[in-house]
Amino acid sequence: MQTHFTEAQRRNPAIQVADEVLRKCVHCGFCTATCPTYRLTGDERESPRGRISLIQNLLESGAAPSPDTVANLDHCLSCLACESTCPSGVSYRRLIDQGRELIEDKYQRPLVERTTRNFLAWLLPRDRWFRRALILGRWTRPLLNRLGRHLPVAGAMARILPDRLPGYSADNPAVLPGVYLANGEELMRVGLITGCVQSVLAPEIDAAMVRVLTRHGCTVVVPESSAAGCCGALSHHMGRTAQARDTALANLRAWDATLAQPQDSDEGKIEAVVMAASGCASMLKDYPSLLDGSKKAENISLLIKDISIILNNLVKIKNPQTRDKALTGAAVAWQSPCSLQHGMQEQNAPVELLRSLGFNVRQPRDAHLCCGSAGTYNLLQPAFAQTLGTEKMSRLLETRADMIVSGNIGCISQLRSQGRSQNATETVPPVIHLAELVDWATGGPKPPAL
Ligand code: SF4
Ligand code: SF4
Structure with a gap:
């Protein structure tokens, strides 16, 4: 036009x-x-x-x-x-x-809105404070619910608060920085970014990532978490481009050292960088446009791969013998995160991977539609988010699957919160991350959510 x-x-x-x-x-x-x-x-x-x-x-x-x-x-x-x-x-x-x-x-937003956005932009990337806020939120959930009548963000927070908080924390992380060597012959070497929000809400996912990757012949390098933190997606989605750029640059600096040097005495180059949250991976893929074509941004963008793509390849090579027979044929509903299917244009790898492990994969109607999580959207736009979340859960329930599997902590939290608010007569299956399921199916522990 x-x-x-x-x-x-x-x-x-x-x-x-x-x-x-x-x-x-x-x-x-x-x-x-x-x-x-x-x-x-x-x-x-x-x-x-x-x-x-x-x-x-x-x-x-x-x-x-x-x-x-x-x-x-x-x-x-x-x-x-x-x-x-x-x-x-x-x-x-x-x-x-x-x-x-x-x-x-x-544009100057009204005071309450401005304060809420400032607070979220400050809180979410700070894992220690975020965890403290979650603990406080769980104690005060009834109050938040009541406040929600006048302050929708408070009601949204009460809904999204997890049922349980993992035992891990910033001082006791589920995955420590270091090099995790491949079991047997090393087929590839990847870097793992543990991120911010997920490391508080569901750190067990990163632990499953390390287990499942090493079991399938992949060495995993985890940089110092203090150096590589939030990817910048949360501030970017709120229009705070300068803050997102600063965060992205800090991440690149942290990764510079890891990507430039041999990681241990065995040496070896990192061939891909993975993270369990596809929302963050999509953000890193887009670093070149955020940072105006910086060479380092281009490099990391090329290295970013979704875990489903890597596991799909490795599972084909290793053809794991440890498949849990009891899981063969289990009906799994795959909820494709928007950041994966639209942001990174990847639709096939997760489905192919789950099918290759013997799962009966079912996809909900209107699978292209968002679940309403979208970064801080479910907190800032609770009415739309709640409607979309309810719709998504209804479509997932139609599949009559034994469990719902996704690839992004935002979607997982949103679906779990929807599951809690569904009609009590409906049985809502557990919602877990793809890496947890593949880990379990190939010899790892049962995911805590199950
Ligand atoms: S599909 Fe939408 S964005 Fe694309 S050309 Fe048509 S109106 Fe424009
Ligand atoms: S909400 Fe609509 S306009 Fe916005 S990104 Fe999604 S499809 Fe595009």
């Missing part, structure tokens, strides 16, 4: 990116069919096409956004289903990122 930027605006590299993306959009509206918020509201301004127009107006006019426009853009989950659907290859993420940044720069 046509754009109307001035010559001065076109000299701005960010505007050049936006202009290129905007010109690709032909306003066909195919993307509206798969947009979760358009499906819920039927409102053009809540669709990708509508949001693209809103962002174009903002960028061209340079004006401060209205509260309505802010709400329309805030309601976007960044699920990127629209990118998967678009026949013209419109990179919607480039536009919504700029839209969010512009809101952050030019």
